[in-house]
Amino acid sequence: MKHPFLLALLLLLTKVGLSQSVILPAPGVYKAMVGEINLGNELSFDSTLLVKPLRNYMQTQLKEMYGINCVFGGKNALVQFQKLNNAPTDFYSINIGDNVKIRFTSEASCFYAFNSLFQLINGEKEHYSIQRAFVQDAPKFQWRGLHLDVSRHFFTVEQVKKYIDLMAFYKFNTFHWHLTDDQGWRIEIKKYPKLTEIGAWRDSTVENHYTTSPRTYSKNKYGGFYTQEQIKDVVKYAQDRYVTIVPEIEMPGHSRAALAAYPQFSCTIEEQGVPGLWGVFDDIFCSKEESIHFLQDILDEVLVLFPSQYIHVGGDEAPKARWTKCKKCQAVMRENGIPDEHHLQSYFIQQMDKYLTKKGRKLIGWDEILEGGLSDNAAVMSWRGFEGGIDAAKQQHFVVMSPGSHCYFDHYQSTNPAEPIAIGGYTPIEKVYDFNPIPEKLPASYHAYILGGQANLWTEYIPTMEKLEYMAYPRAIALSQALWCQEKPKFEEFKQAFQAFHVGYLKQRNVNFSRALFYPSSKLVPTKTGMKLYVKDEDQTQDFQLNYKIGDNTSFISKTIGDLDSMDFDRTVGSTVEKITVVLTSPLLKDPAKQVIYRHPALGLPITFITKPSPQYSSNGSLTLVDGVYGKLPWKGYEWLGFDTSTIEFIVDLTQKSTIEGASIHFLDDTNSWIYAPENCEIFVSKNGKKWSKPTGLRLDKSAVKFQLNQKMNGRFVKFQIKNRTKIPVGSNGEGNTPWTFIDEINIYFK
Numbered sequence: 001m002k003h004p005f006l007l008a009l010l011l012l013l014t015k016v017g018l019s020q021s022v023i024l025p026a027p028g029v030y031k032a033m034v035g036e037i038n039l040g041n042e043l044s045f046d047s048t049l050l051v052k053p054l055r056n057y058m059q060t061q062l063k064e065m066y067g068i069n070c071v072f073g074g075k076n077a078l079v080q081f082q083k084l085n086n087a088p089t090d091f092y093s094i095n096i097g098d099n100v101k102i103r104f105t106s107e108a109s110c111f112y113a114f115n116s117l118f119q120l121i122n123g124e125k126e127h128y129s130i131q132r133a134f135v136q137d138a139p140k141f142q143w144r145g146l147h148l149d150v151s152r153h154f155f156t157v158e159q160v161k162k163y164i165d166l167m168a169f170y171k172f173n174t175f176h177w178h179l180t181d182d183q184g185w186r187i188e189i190k191k192y193p194k195l196t197e198i199g200a201w202r203d204s205t206v207e208n209h210y211t212t213s214p215r216t217y218s219k220n221k222y223g224g225f226y227t228q229e230q231i232k233d234v235v236k237y238a239q240d241r242y243v244t245i246v247p248e249i250e251m252p253g254h255s256r257a258a259l260a261a262y263p264q265f266s267c268t269i270e271e272q273g274v275p276g277l278w279g280v281f282d283d284i285f286c287s288k289e290e291s292i293h294f295l296q297d298i299l300d301e302v303l304v305l306f307p308s309q310y311i312h313v314g315g316d317e318a319p320k321a322r323w324t325k326c327k328k329c330q331a332v333m334r335e336n337g338i339p340d341e342h343h344l345q346s347y348f349i350q351q352m353d354k355y356l357t358k359k360g361r362k363l364i365g366w367d368e369i370l371e372g373g374l375s376d377n378a379a380v381m382s383w384r385g386f387e388g389g390i391d392a393a394k395q396q397h398f399v400v401m402s403p404g405s406h407c408y409f410d411h412y413q414s415t416n417p418a419e420p421i422a423i424g425g426y427t428p429i430e431k432v433y434d435f436n437p438i439p440e441k442l443p444a445s446y447h448a449y450i451l452g453g454q455a456n457l458w459t460e461y462i463p464t465m466e467k468l469e470y471m472a473y474p475r476a477i478a479l480s481q482a483l484w485c486q487e488k489p490k491f492e493e494f495k496q497a498f499q500a501f502h503v504g505y506l507k508q509r510n511v512n513f514s515r516a517l518f519y520p521s522s523k524l525v526p527t528k529t530g531m532k533l534y535v536k537d538e539d540q541t542q543d544f545q546l547n548y549k550i551g552d553n554t555s556f557i558s559k560t561i562g563d564l565d566s567m568d569f570d571r572t573v574g575s576t577v578e579k580i581t582v583v584l585t586s587p588l589l590k591d592p593a594k595q596v597i598y599r600h601p602a603l604g605l606p607i608t609f610i611t612k613p614s615p616q617y618s619s620n621g622s623l624t625l626v627d628g629v630y631g632k633l634p635w636k637g638y639e640w641l642g643f644d645t646s647t648i649e650f651i652v653d654l655t656q657k658s659t660i661e662g663a664s665i666h667f668l669d670d671t672n673s674w675i676y677a678p679e680n681c682e683i684f685v686s687k688n689g690k691k692w693s694k695p696t697g698l699r700l701d702k703s704a705v706k707f708q709l710n711q712k713m714n715g716r717f718v719k720f721q722i723k724n725r726t727k728i729p730v731g732s733n734g735e736g737n738t739p740w741t742f743i744d745e746i747n748i749y750f751k
């Protein structure tokens, strides 16, 4: 067996002076000492304290990765174990001297210790060794989760096991199995066989991004489900790796697959198929007693299969359109004195909450379940940012932080235009690494309510295991750092450790991980005369080339890039716009990274925000609006600035007194994603930034607004004032919420 990465490991150890290990997530303490233990081709363990699943795991891992024989003996074995009683939860230490001494507090921490030791094995077949060292470690958070949606796309038992095996290696301990949704019911329920006979199968699946117009569908029957026997097998497999499976049965929304099988539990009792389109649907479970009992029957079978303390009931994105018109729902409201449909949702969830509590379990749901009050027992998974989690913690509910900004691995992970299709959003690995489940503004007295964090993998655009691994790794390892480490090492150190051991490990395990971490990176920064494109290849992984052309008809000009290079884009004058196509090629990139930049007169101009963009969609700050880059569809988070208020104001400084001829601003209109083009947009011109006058001669279209001034105006500042609707209309996705306003580019024509 060849291990090309081991050479890199040696280089790394020299480079960092042995102060840092390759173990990820990084241990609290790692101290390297002089010398090493030679293993040859065998590693012996004192098995007195080792349970059978642990022994099996050790044996398989060592054999598969290194070809090392695992020998179980007694006091003479190389690796000795000692159980500690008075130490923090899941604490372990490893002392590598003449022999290896592992101290642990729990079976799980013994498993963690082994996986750390495993990463310290060095060398080649027949000549393995371990550097003498001392390791001491304990996790920071008790909920370290990864989620998998098997409804939008189905993953087989073998694939789910591979996913669990890998997450366990990186010391995750919670697998959130999203088993039901609109597009497929995936768990056998004996009392209601039609759930899987009908609900597990759909006749079509939307192709491309669902915002693509016109929509097309593949007409293949698609689906699958897990039998109860298979579920038991997966639960056992996870237990053997100290991973708890938290099953999710979605209610009252995202229930079209269940209602396709049993329409009598909807409000309209109308028969509808399992949808092949993504999104949020109006048809949800009716709140009548029969529907509540139906779901409680299902939970009965779920509880037998899953021993987890928490049971996830969803609770997100449930439109109230049907409930408003349903006589039975309205009767439930009257009989129980429920003021509106939002409180009816809370009543619905409380029925499940009481039921689970009675059975000795705890309910967890998405942060919408907080609206209208929860029982003391219930926990909240905060997905719409940190706010829901903060509110829940302040109400003394336990919280798992899973904000879209840091934890949605169905988002894009690099700005390489050749990234495979994703749902939208931009969550590069650096951002995941920065994740802290405890928000700064949460008072210390509530910190104990934050159980931990979790990344979610929604699979609308993840149809295969290869794509799943590509989206999950290595971002999941960055997340494991955020959830495990008491103090995270610097990102650069993480990157070095990843490169030294984990690239090789993931290859060996046949994991199709993303190489985005090593891509040559580019960044746009404003300058006095426009902006600059920096291209950086700090890893010097491969030679790469920058090619560019001006306009459509010229040919490409080529230049080979060193470690760092740049290209200037100066502002044009008047109404001149010039298209420049920049193409980056590298052997690392499967396809060249192509970027179209328009030189225009507002390029790189300073902008003052009166209304701040949302932190979730503000990747390159104000430059996003004047970087010459227009957002493409399907939209990617980093090309747009997103605002979650209904009035937006900002001021552009032309930096000197100018003659203004016109302006334009470009919006995104994607109502399925809660993003609305605004209802009104105005501009104002000022000489001093204080006294404003409103020009005449404006033309407003839908997603692009152009201002052609009837009379040219003199001034230095231009203010944009944008008004969107205050609430998403009833019957639309996200009804009742403030719509998002997304802007990709503004332009001002001036001399």
Ligand SMILES: [Zn+2]
Pocket (backbone or CB within 6 Å): 266, 267, 285, 286, 287, 288, 322, 323, 326, 327, 328, 329
């Ligand atoms: Zn109803």
